[in-house]
Each structure stands twice: as structure tokens, then as C-alpha cells.
Amino acid sequence: MRFPPAIVSIVFFLILSYSSLASSVTKKDFMYKGSSLLVEDYGSDLLTSPDETFACGFYQVGTNAYSFSIWFAKSAERMVVWTANRDHPVNGRGSRVSLRRDATMVLTDVDGSIIWSTNTTGTMVDKAELLNTGNLVLKDPSGNILWQSFDSPTDTLLPSQPLTRHTKMVSAMAIGTHASGYFTFYFDNDNVLRLTYDGPEISSLYWPNPDFDVFTNGRTNYNSSRIALLDDMGAFLSSDRASFFASDMGSGIKRRLTLDYDGNLRLYSLDESTRSWTVTWEALPRPCDVHGLCGRNGVCTYTPKPKCSCPPGYEIVDPSDWNKGCKPKFNRTCDQTQQYGFVEVPHTDFWGFDLDYNPSSSLEHCMKLCLENCSCEAFVYRLTGEGTCYTKSALFNGHSASDFPGSAYLKLPRSLNLTSAKAATPTLITSDPDCGSNKADALIQVVGFSRMYNTNNRRTRWAYFYDFVYAIGIIEALFLASGWWGLYRRGDGVSKSMEDGYRAISSQFRKFTYAELKKATEVFKEELGRGGSGTVYKGVLKDDRVVAVKKLGDVIQGEEEFWAEVSMFGRVNHMNLVKMWGFCSEGTHRLLVYEYVENESLNKHLFSNASDSNSNSNRGARLLNWKERFRIALGTAKGLAYLHHECLEWVIHCDVKPENILLDNNFEPKIADFGLAKLSQRGGSGFQFSRIRGTKGYMAPEWFLNVPITAKVDVYGYGVVLLEIVKGSRLSDWVMVDGEEEADLMRFVWVGRNKIDECDDDDDSWVEDMVDPELKGQFNKQQAAKMIEIGISCVEEDRSKRPTMDEVVQALLQCECED
Structure with missing residues (x-):
């Protein structure tokens, strides 16, 4: 049968078109001499690894801007792990990567200019190949590697890729970009691995802890080699004895070690079921410890996530770039007629740039030192037993945290409008609200004209010093002072520099x-x-x-x-x-x-019944009053929120119960045994624990449902404890009801829900029946009602309906100052 010539032409055209289309999406295993990758084909013309984990080719980094990169092809978000000359992207038309006949791989822009080259001219290079490790290599006909991308990392290290004296990792400038930033991970001249900030104005080492020497940080510089490696099991080992391990340590998991744009070094693992990345280790659990994060005069604080802000009297230079920091709203001068005062920024430190260090100094003396030195811009006054004074010639590396035992005092002209200075810092907001108006107070305590430190008298005097006698400050100061005294008394060869106030007690x-x-x-x-x-x-x-x-x-x-x-x-x-x-x-x-911890565990004080089967002897225990109970509830919530939101996400306690909440001599709570579940988890994958953990009565339902465990198991346990704090008796006990085992908790929650539903919002009379009768009515009804509501929400069977611990803290803080 003969077809008309027109039909034959059409069929032939379709066959050619299909063949062309098929070839356009074909992934290459090799590039041979004389071949190229064209930027116009960036979505389809690729080199891929044999297992298709990695892809290599042109990657769009901006409008009409492309880079030659390697990325994870199996993650939902194509995660770039290497880029050729990352700071010089090429045009979206006419650019190409070629393996030339002179054995050199070259990236050229639209005008033919060479942007990057392997410098392998004259070698026996025969082909380019992307290995399963993510390593792009140039090989000779015998298979020998003559060049590899592993020798020039960007911001990411892959398993089996060594970090040596000749290589370093440099962060990206910002999220979503690939240009070089200011943070570097490298071997220093003394053979020690370090993280440093090298910004527009300063350079500063921040990991390992710069307050400690090499050996106190658990490192050594007595090593002639400089090499570090992340292996396939998730273990990182270095010649300076630096080491860390993925929380999901084991084989078969795709990982990457990345120096992120925020200066933190993090180990990530790929969940192949969701194609998403999970942090399984990080160098700094408290991101505000990264130096340079907020630029000159900037302060990093937790709200609860890290955030930069400008202190009073300063304003941001460029809202799109915190590297430029904050600038003063006044002209700094040494004019003798200019009168200065100080504004206190509680729990805030600026690391480095010390003009003077004065141990055992009074606040007045510290002020006088700063006032008399024209170069002094502020001082930090630490309460570690006796006061310690650090006058500052510049304000860098500012960070604020509730557990920092001191304050920064900014030297500002008395003519400055401090009211507007306060208004200019809306991002530094504390979780502590104004209970009367539901308005949040600024974390910064601005000392206005009526409260400004008077610098006219010969003897400096000051007012409203109650900021330093917050209960939290006193407790932490006493604790740190006692730890410091123990450190001082050791006399075991610790360097003299430890005596400056910057050394943390964790050095022990x-x-x-x-x-x-x-x-x-x-x-x-x-x-x-x-x-x-x-x-x-x-x-x-x-x-x-x-x-x-x-x-x-x-x-x-x-x-x-x-x-x-x-x-x-x-x-x-x-x-x-x-x-x-x-x-x-x-x-x-x-x-x-x-x-x-002096006063032992919460259960010994909360449950006065000596027959309580789950508590030890209650000898020496006393009835906790309501203020103590509320403080214990809030402090425990803060500790868990810290573990869940400021530390790595895998720090799940898994056994929150009164026995693991210890009370110090001021009856402040301290959570014990956090991390033990993690220590016992080895061999598991992610949050899939090898066996059920916890204590009956405090264990969330998901422990028995064979589903991944999340931080919501701690929320459930906390909910039970919170309701027990209110009730004053075990709710986790199980009893027989109509022949079936039932928890007291279920009955308490059922009654509580009914009473909340039946009563008006203004009617809190129902609370009396739910609270510990041993208190004899001496409790705050509004706080008790809120605690019951929170506790009930925490023990929801559906974990998606439970609040986070951060939300629990916020809810409790809203009623902290109610009488």
C-alpha cells in the first residue's frame, strides 16, 4: 500500500521531532572531549550520577543569571552543593561549559570570556563524570582522576570529601543566594578547625568558644596534619580531635555538612520519603553566639527565634542587609560640654573590643571609667558574685539572652530623645506582657530623663536599680558565682585568662x-x-x-x-x-x-501522701504554695521550650514527669535527664525509637501507634505534670473502673472540659473544685483556670491539636503578674 508523499513527510517529521525531544531530556553519564553543556538547555542537558542522586549543569540563580553547579536531584528543593566561581554567574544566552580538546573544562560567558577553568591543559583528561558521591571528576583513559570538584568546596562538604589545609568552606551571603558570604570554616595556622566571621569591618573567631584555649575546648594543635572528614555513617572526625555525630547516625542516609548563611555549621540528613532535609547536628545550638550576625551596634536576641535589632539611640543602616548593622542617632563627640548618661539593656553582652577590664568593680565606678574615656561607647557590667566591668571601644557581636548574668549600658547624650529611642526598637520584644493592657513591654529597660543615671555629681548616683534584683538574675548570679568559685579553687593549671568574666562555667x-x-x-x-x-x-x-x-x-x-x-x-x-x-x-x-540540686524532685513536695507508689520518701518536704507552683510550671515550660526551639530539634526529653523536675534552694525548677533518650537511641533512624520510652501515665498515645515521635510527646507529659501541680495529687495513676483500667487523668480532664464549657468566661467559681484542697483557697483563680485550660490542651490525643512548648510559655506569661 502506497501512502501519499504528504503523509510520508508528516510521519517522517514526527519521528524526527520525537527523536529530538527524547534526546533533549536524555541525561548524560559522561562528557567527552569536544562536547559542551549549553545554558539554553539548562533544564534538560545534564550530567547525572549513576544512582541519579546528583545532577550537574547550569542552575538558575537569578534573572538571566546562571551558574555551573552540582545539586541533590532527589530532594524537593534542589540543594546546591558546589558551584564553579560562585561569585560570577553567566548570561542566560550563549554561555556554555565545554570539555575542550586541550583537556581543560571551561565555563565561558556569552562574550566568550573564561569565567572558570580546571587548569588541566596538556594532561591526559579523556572525559568528565559525576560520581555517586557528588564529586565531579576529570579522568584519563585508565580511569585515573586528574581533577575533582571535591578539592574546591563552596559552602558544603559531602561524605568522603576531605577538608584539608588547602581547602575551606565559605557561607552564602544570604538565604536563597549562592554568592560568597562572610563566614568561613577552615583549618587555622595552628592546625585547629575554626569558624570565623570576616566582615566588612572586623574579623572574629566564634567556634570553638574563643573564651577558652585550645585544650579546654577539647582540641589539640599538636598535629602536623590538617584533615577532617565526614563519613557515610554520619560521623565527622578531624586531626585536631574535633568530632561530632549525626543524631540519626547510620548507613544508607544522604547527608551534607553546610556552613549556612547565618554562620552556623549544620549537618543535614535527607528524608527520602518526604524529600526534605532535617538538621541532625549543629555547631552552635544558640545561634546568637555567631559573631558578626547583626553588624556593628546590632543585638541578636531570641523572640524565640534569633532576630537582629538596634538598641536605644541607634537605627538600622540598611533593612535589607544586617551586615551593615546600626548607626547612632547622634554625633559622638569628646566635647566637654556634651553631657552623657546611660541606658541599660538587660541580659545583653557585646563580645570583644574591651578598653578595660575591672573585677570587683561597682556600677558607679564602671560608669565613671566610661564617662572619663572619650573612646568608651558603652560598658558591660556582669554579676558573677562581685560585679565585673568591661568598657567597650566598639559595639560588635551583641547578643541578648535571659541567662546572661549582666547588662550592657549604652553611653548616650542626655539631649537624645530617649522616648523615641525606645519606640525605634520594636523588634526587641520580650515574652513578658503587661497583664493590665495586653501590650508587650520592650525587653530594653530605657532609662528616661527621670530615670537616667545622673552624671553631674562628683559621686555618681543611680536610681531604680531593681532591674538587677529580678529573682531570675539573683538565682543565676548565685549559681554562676558558686560555679566560678569552684573553678577558681581547682588550681589545676587552668590558664589565667579564665579569670576574666567571659569564661562560662561550662568550661568545667x-x-x-x-x-x-x-x-x-x-x-x-x-x-x-x-x-x-x-x-x-x-x-x-x-x-x-x-x-x-x-x-x-x-x-x-x-x-x-x-x-x-x-x-x-x-x-x-x-x-x-x-x-x-x-x-x-x-x-x-x-x-x-x-x-x-538541693530540694530534690517535684514529686517529693507536690504529693504529700506518703503512700504514693511513684515517689520516694517525702521526709523533709513541705507543701508548695501557689506562687511556687506557678513558678515551677512556668520555669519547666521555659526549659522544655529551650530544648525544642533553641537547641537541635531532636532534643526531645521523652520522660517529662515530676521525678525529673528538680527544685533548687529557691524552689526554681530544673529539668533533669534531658538527652538520655537520645543517648539510648543509637541504631534507630531519626525519631523512630527502637523501643517505647517514658513512664506510664505521662506517655503520649503516639508511643503505642508506631508513628514517628516528635516534641509533642514532651508537651503531653508536661500537660499531665501541669494538671498535677494544680490538683496536688497523682493524675497519672491508674485505677479500676467497672472492671476496666482508667487513669485519674481522664476523669480530671473530662470534668475540667465540662466545667469550662458550662461556665461563662467571667465565672471562675468552678476552679475551686479542681485545685489542691491543701492550699485552703490560697491561690490565684485566673492563673489556675489558665493552667487547667493549657494542661487539657496539652493532653489532647491528636498531637496536632496540642500547643508547642513555646506557645505554652507565652500563654503562662500572659497571666504571670495577675494577683
Whole structure:
């Protein structure tokens, strides 16, 4: 059968078109000499790795701007891991990458100018190939690698890609961009791995902790080599003894180590089911510790996420670029007629640029020093026992945190309109509201003309010093002072520089020998308590510190891995978390050393019934009054919120109960045993725990549903504890009702919900029946009602209906100052 010529032509055209289309989406395994990748084909003309994990080609980075890059092809968001000459993108027309016949791979722009080259001219390069590791290589006919992208990292390190003395990682300038930023991860001249900020005005080291020397930071510079590597299991090891491990450590998981645009070094793991990335380790759990983040005069604070702002008397230079920081609203002058005062910024420090350091200094003396020095722009006054004064010649690396035991005092002209200065800092807002008007107060305590520090008299006087006697400040100051005294008394060769006020108490975190802890506990003589994770004993160290030593039961990690995990928790610092002093790992022995908390656990004071089967003896316990109960509820919520939102997202407690909430001598709560679930999780993947963890009555329903565990299990446990604080008795106990086992919690929640639904918003008479009768009516009804409502919402079966711990803190703060 003969077809008309027109039909034959059409069929032939369609075949050619289909062949052309098929070839346009074909992914290449190799590039050979004489071949090119064209920017016009950026979406289809690609090199791919054999397992299709990685792709290499042109990547759009802006309007008509493209880079030659390598990226993860299997993640929902194409995550770039390497770029050729990242600061010089090429035109969207006429640009190409070619493997020339002179054996050089070259990136050229539309005008033919060379933007990047492998400099392999004259070698035996035969082809280019993208390996399963994400490494782009040029090979000779025998398969030998003559050039590789692994030798020139950008902001990301892949497993098996070494970091050496000749390479470094540089962050991106901002989120969504690939241009080089100001943060660098590299081996310094002393062979130590460091993170530094190298900005437009200053350079500053911020990791490892610059307040400590190399050995106090657990590193060594007695190594002639400089090499570090992330392996396929998620372990990072370095020649300077820096090491860390992915929280989901194990094989078969795609990972990347990235120096993010915010200066934090993070290890990510790819969840192939959702194609999304999860942080499994980070260098700085508190991002505001990154130097240079907010530029000159800027302050980084937690709201609760890190955020930059300008202090009173300053304004932002460029809202689109915090690297430029803040500029003063006044002209700084040494004119003797210019009168200055000070504005206090509580719990705020500016690291570095010290003009003078004065231990045992009074606030008045510190003010006088700053006033008499024209170069002084502010001073930081720390309360670590006796006051310590640091006058500042410049304000960089500002950060604000509730647990910083001091304040910054800005030197401002008295002629400055401080009211407007306060209005200019709307981003520095605390969680502590004005209960009378539901308006948030600024975190900064602005000292106006009536409260400004008077600098006219010969003897400086000051007013309204109550900001320094907040209960939180006094408690933290006493704690830090006692820790500092213990550090001072050790006399074990710690460098003299530790005596400056900047050294944190966490410098005492160290490895103990088993013999040391046997002696400290008198062979584990005095037992403080025991639980599923181990037994706790009281001990006294050589420096006279009283400690609690926990012997762990089911933790079997190797010594290096155990060190990496516990050192992470040793760096956690919050007033509502028990401080970890160190650990022991010898043979099969795994022990943790904590601060000793005087008033033991919440259950011993909350449950007065001596027959309580879940509590130890209540001898010496007393009835907690309402103010103490509310403070315990709020402090516990703050501690959990810190773990969930300011630390890595995998820090889930998994066993929130009264026994794990300890009370210091001021009855401030401190959460114990956080991180133990993580230590016991090895071999699992992500949040899929190998076995159910927790205590019956405080365990969320999802533990029994074979679903991934999230921070909402802690919210559930906290909800039970919160309702028990209100009721004053165990709600986690189980009883038999009509032949079936039922928790007291279920009945309490059922009654509470009905009463809330039946009563008007202004009617709080129902609360009396729900509160501990031992209080004899001496409690705040509004606070009790709010706590019951929050507690009920926390124990919802559907975890998506439970609030986050950050939301719980906000809700409790709204009624903190109600009478």
C-alpha cells in the first residue's frame, strides 16, 4: 500500500521531532572531549550520577543569571552543593561549559570570556563524570582522576570529601543566594578547625568558644596534619580531635555538612520519603553566639527565634542587609560640654573590643571609667558574685539572652530623645506582657530623663536599680558565682585568662575516671533516686562541689561517640535545665555527672501522701504554695521550650514527669535527664525509637501507634505534670473502673472540659473544685483556670491539636503578674 508523499513527510517529521525531544531530556553519564553543556538547555542537558542522586549543569540563580553547579536531584528543593566561581554567574544566552580538546573544562560567558577553568591543559583528561558521591571528576583513559570538584568546596562538604589545609568552606551571603558570604570554616595556622566571621569591618573567631584555649575546648594543635572528614555513617572526625555525630547516625542516609548563611555549621540528613532535609547536628545550638550576625551596634536576641535589632539611640543602616548593622542617632563627640548618661539593656553582652577590664568593680565606678574615656561607647557590667566591668571601644557581636548574668549600658547624650529611642526598637520584644493592657513591654529597660543615671555629681548616683534584683538574675548570679568559685579553687593549671568574666562555667565539663567517681560517691554509697535510665548517687568532688552521679543502664556507645553526645548536652545552658559537669566512659561503665540540686524532685513536695507508689520518701518536704507552683510550671515550660526551639530539634526529653523536675534552694525548677533518650537511641533512624520510652501515665498515645515521635510527646507529659501541680495529687495513676483500667487523668480532664464549657468566661467559681484542697483557697483563680485550660490542651490525643512548648510559655506569661 502506497501512502501519499504528504503523509510520508508528516510521519517522517514526527519521528524526527520525537527523536529530538527524547534526546533533549536524555541525561548524560559522561562528557567527552569536544562536547559542551549549553545554558539554553539548562533544564534538560545534564550530567547525572549513576544512582541519579546528583545532577550537574547550569542552575538558575537569578534573572538571566546562571551558574555551573552540582545539586541533590532527589530532594524537593534542589540543594546546591558546589558551584564553579560562585561569585560570577553567566548570561542566560550563549554561555556554555565545554570539555575542550586541550583537556581543560571551561565555563565561558556569552562574550566568550573564561569565567572558570580546571587548569588541566596538556594532561591526559579523556572525559568528565559525576560520581555517586557528588564529586565531579576529570579522568584519563585508565580511569585515573586528574581533577575533582571535591578539592574546591563552596559552602558544603559531602561524605568522603576531605577538608584539608588547602581547602575551606565559605557561607552564602544570604538565604536563597549562592554568592560568597562572610563566614568561613577552615583549618587555622595552628592546625585547629575554626569558624570565623570576616566582615566588612572586623574579623572574629566564634567556634570553638574563643573564651577558652585550645585544650579546654577539647582540641589539640599538636598535629602536623590538617584533615577532617565526614563519613557515610554520619560521623565527622578531624586531626585536631574535633568530632561530632549525626543524631540519626547510620548507613544508607544522604547527608551534607553546610556552613549556612547565618554562620552556623549544620549537618543535614535527607528524608527520602518526604524529600526534605532535617538538621541532625549543629555547631552552635544558640545561634546568637555567631559573631558578626547583626553588624556593628546590632543585638541578636531570641523572640524565640534569633532576630537582629538596634538598641536605644541607634537605627538600622540598611533593612535589607544586617551586615551593615546600626548607626547612632547622634554625633559622638569628646566635647566637654556634651553631657552623657546611660541606658541599660538587660541580659545583653557585646563580645570583644574591651578598653578595660575591672573585677570587683561597682556600677558607679564602671560608669565613671566610661564617662572619663572619650573612646568608651558603652560598658558591660556582669554579676558573677562581685560585679565585673568591661568598657567597650566598639559595639560588635551583641547578643541578648535571659541567662546572661549582666547588662550592657549604652553611653548616650542626655539631649537624645530617649522616648523615641525606645519606640525605634520594636523588634526587641520580650515574652513578658503587661497583664493590665495586653501590650508587650520592650525587653530594653530605657532609662528616661527621670530615670537616667545622673552624671553631674562628683559621686555618681543611680536610681531604680531593681532591674538587677529580678529573682531570675539573683538565682543565676548565685549559681554562676558558686560555679566560678569552684573553678577558681581547682588550681589545676587552668590558664589565667579564665579569670576574666567571659569564661562560662561550662568550661568545667570534662571526662572523669571511674576511680574518681567511686571515691566521690564513697563507692556509690548514698542513693538519691533511681529510674528506667539508671541510678543516681550523691557525691563530692575534689574541689568540694556536691554532685549527682548517674550510672546509666542501657547506653552502649563507644567512648568517642559517647563523648560527642554528652559534650553536646554539656554545652546546653539554661537556668531551668540541670547543668551537666561531665561524664565517665570506661569499659562498660557509662556515668554522667550533674550539679546537685538541693530540694530534690517535684514529686517529693507536690504529693504529700506518703503512700504514693511513684515517689520516694517525702521526709523533709513541705507543701508548695501557689506562687511556687506557678513558678515551677512556668520555669519547666521555659526549659522544655529551650530544648525544642533553641537547641537541635531532636532534643526531645521523652520522660517529662515530676521525678525529673528538680527544685533548687529557691524552689526554681530544673529539668533533669534531658538527652538520655537520645543517648539510648543509637541504631534507630531519626525519631523512630527502637523501643517505647517514658513512664506510664505521662506517655503520649503516639508511643503505642508506631508513628514517628516528635516534641509533642514532651508537651503531653508536661500537660499531665501541669494538671498535677494544680490538683496536688497523682493524675497519672491508674485505677479500676467497672472492671476496666482508667487513669485519674481522664476523669480530671473530662470534668475540667465540662466545667469550662458550662461556665461563662467571667465565672471562675468552678476552679475551686479542681485545685489542691491543701492550699485552703490560697491561690490565684485566673492563673489556675489558665493552667487547667493549657494542661487539657496539652493532653489532647491528636498531637496536632496540642500547643508547642513555646506557645505554652507565652500563654503562662500572659497571666504571670495577675494577683
